[in-house]
Amino acid sequence: QVQLVESGGGLVQAGGSLRLSCAVSGRTLSTYTMGWFRQAPGKEREFVAAVSRSGGSTSYSDSVKGRFTISRDNAKNTVYLQMNSLKPEDTAVYYCAASSWGFITTMDTSQYNYWGQGTQVTVSS
Numbered sequence: 001q002v003q004l005v006e007s008g009g010g011l012v013q014a015g016g017s018l019r020l021s022c023a024v025s026g027r028t029l030s031t032y033t034m035g036w037f038r039q040a041p042g043k044e045r046e047f048v049a050a051v052s053r054s055g056g057s058t059s060y061s062d063s064v065k066g067r068f069t070i071s072r073d074n075a076k077n078t079v080y081l082q083m084n085s086l087k088p089e090d091t092a093v094y095y096c097a098a099s100s101w102g103f104i105t106t107m108d109t110s111q112y113n114y115w116g117q118g119t120q121v122t123v124s125s
Contacts (some may be wrong), residue, residue: 002026004096009119012086014016016123019057022096022116029077030054035112036070036081038092038121049081050105054082059105062113064090086123093118 008020020036031053035050049060049070058070069082097112106112 001024001048002032004098004114004116005084006096006116007093009094009121011122011124014086014088014123016086016107017082017084018121020083020094020096020119020121022079022081024077024098026089028074029072029079030074031100032071032114033101033105034072034079034101035097035106036079037095037097037100037109039095039118043092045109046108047107048094050107051062051079052104057104059106059107083121086121088123088125089111090121091123092121094121 003025005023036048037045038048039045051058051070051072055072067085072079095118096116098114099112101111
């Protein structure tokens with residue numbers, strides 16, 4: 001059984017930074033394409049970023065491109081999301097997800113097999 005545990009969320013002022021971590025256990029991280037998603041109150045879960053199994057390819061939503069960076073350390077079984085220049089509209093619960101479907105990267109929530117419990121990020125104005 002694969003388990004994903006996010007950490008690093010919190011309260012930050014607009015313009016600040018946070019780094020989220022996702023620790024993966026149960027199977028080798030390099031087996032999975034990894035993604036970050038977020039869900040704000042009253043809204044659907046949306047794609048934020050994804051990284052290929054090797055870490056060589058990444059993709060981002062337009063709303064975070066240039067501000068957020070996804071990375072992975074397969075040796076540590078951990079995925080990261082560095083978030084800079086945070087805005088109030090980035091406030092959401094952030095989820096880490098793993099996909100074994102074989103895509104290099106994917107933005108489709110249905111293509112992710114495993115999900116973490118989420119970590120709250122709140123950006124004050």
